[in-house]
Amino acid sequence: MLTGYPRSDGRKGIRNVLVIAYLVECAHHVAREIALDYRGREVHVIGFPGCFPNAYSQRMMEALCTHPNVGGVLLISLGCESFNKYQLSRVVEASGRPVATVTIQGVGGTRKAMAAGRAFVDEHLPRLEQSERVAMGVEDLVIGTVCGGSDGTSGLTGNPAAGLSFDRLVAEGAACIFEETGELIGCEHVMAERAVAPGLAEELRGAVEKAARYYATLGYGSFASGNADGGLTTIEEKSLGAYAKSGSGPIHGMLKPGDVPPRGGLYLLDVIPDGEVRFGFPNINDNAEIAELMACGCHMTYFITGRGSVVGSAISPVIKIAANPEMYARMSEDMDVNAGRVLQGTPLAEVGTEIYALTLAVAGGHRTVSEDLGHQEFIMGYKTFEPLGPACLPAA
Amino acid sequence: MPTPETRLIRLADADNVVLLTTSIARGEVVTVEGLDVALEADLTLGHKLAARDIAAGETITKYAFPIGVATVDIPKGAHVHVQNVRSNHTASYVVSEDG
Helix, strand or coil: CEEEEECCCCCEECCCEEEEEECCHHHHHHHHHHHHCCCCCCEEEEECCCCCCCHHHHHHHHHHHCCCCEEEEEEEECCCCCCCHHHHHHHHHHCCCCEEEEEHHHHCCHHHHHHHHHHHHHHHHHHHHCCCCEEECHHHCEEEEEECCCCCCCCCCHHHHHHHHHHHHHHCCCEEEECCHHHCCCCHHHHHCCECCHHHHHHHHHHHHHHHHHHHHHCCCCCCHHHHHCCCCCHHHHHHHHHHHHCCCCECEEECCCCCCCCCEEEEECCCCCCCCCCCCCCCCHHHHHHHHHHCCCCEEEEEECCCCCCCCCCCCEEEEECCHHHHHHHHHHCCEEHHHHHHCCCHHHHHHHHHHHHHHHHCCCCCHHHHCCCCCCCCCCCCCCCCCCCCCCCC | CCCCCCCEECCCCCCCEEEECCCECCCCEEEECCEEEECCCCECCCCEEECCCECCCCEEEECCEEEEEECCCECCCCEECCCCEECCCCCCCCCCCCC
16 A cells, blocks of 8 residues: 655645755755755755746746645745746645745845755754655556666667556556657657547647757757767667657657646656747756656656666656666666666566566655665756647546 | 577567677677678677668668668678668767777
8 A cells, every 4th residue: 555645736745855946046055055954854956047037947846846745845046036936935835835935135145044944944844754644546646757878778678668667557547757759759650649539649749740840950869979879879769769668558648847647647748848949958968857757746757777877856756777787787776677687588577567566665665776875966947838739638 | 500699689570780689899700690790899788780781771670660771881790870870860979989
């Protein structure tokens, strides 16, 4: 039986994190210094570095500060930035979570801001740590998946094994989200055939075509040098592997960052901005994708890696799945699952079952290796999105 | 009686490439579809070798899926990678000088 922390919107959290959110890079240091005093406890730093307002970043921060794994929020403002901290604070307050805003210019500088922030954490963290958990089911879970540091093994071992776990979780009522439409280039037509409705199929194809146009304008695809070192030759070859993360079931809907799945099922997250190309690369690294999955409510994220990424995340645990057995031998302390052993004869289904079982264990409180190592990476940039089209979430 | 080549795998019958399932050093001999070839470079697992002669302009298929186009004639057993294949979508970017 799973248990979780109940939230006022009906969702349940698998962690009870006190988030410290800086609202411009100028407030980052104060946020980090406060959090350092609580090292090893569930106090995580997130934030938005920009000084210019942006509807996407506002929506992301509101979604993240009311994420089911978040139990309380401390906002750190410099004071002159454009981020709408008043609205963010109201949204958090309306969710029933404790929230306070410390404005560095208002309280009189760095030291005073740190002291005010620590007072808030001291007041609320002990209570969050003692909160009661209530019963929760697999159908309450939202699970995301990314791959990063992909190589020629990712598509053979870790990605399809994660897909098997997705198939099983969706069958049991969970919502599962795969993403990075720029890494589905070349797979769009095969993927669209899995849509539960023709209108959704059109949206799925359109999302990948948008990604291809976006990357063509920028000149580089979602293809890093390390992908080539690992034997991947082209973006479509990388896509073929990345696509396997989605499992084999029907696709029930498409989301954009901040949209929470309305019910269980398999969803594609469209991470490519709408409109003309602006603000640079859609996702500048893997953690930018993880942040968007979390904004859609993901309780945890599968991270499949061939080259050997070490990252975790603030707010939601990351399950690290090693695709490459030679990398696993070097970096096993950073990996939760050795999917690479498929290349040495272990059945793929066995690894899929291991990932599924670990998902439930982590939901129940088991700490992932990146959590234990203290990895709490977080990043967010500028984007522009139009609202979802009506065909993206077909009627149940 | 030749031993089966377990260091290579062909993912689909229609594929014109095979994959290394383990890292293999330069100069080591592997048997690609009956042909013994010495590896031209150190290759890590996941890299591809031509399963047959591939002409310039032919589509490279892995898992029966098109992953790019040969830019030059690629002889059977040769390393199939960024030096002889281009994407049908966006160019691949490579920076490594590790060899």
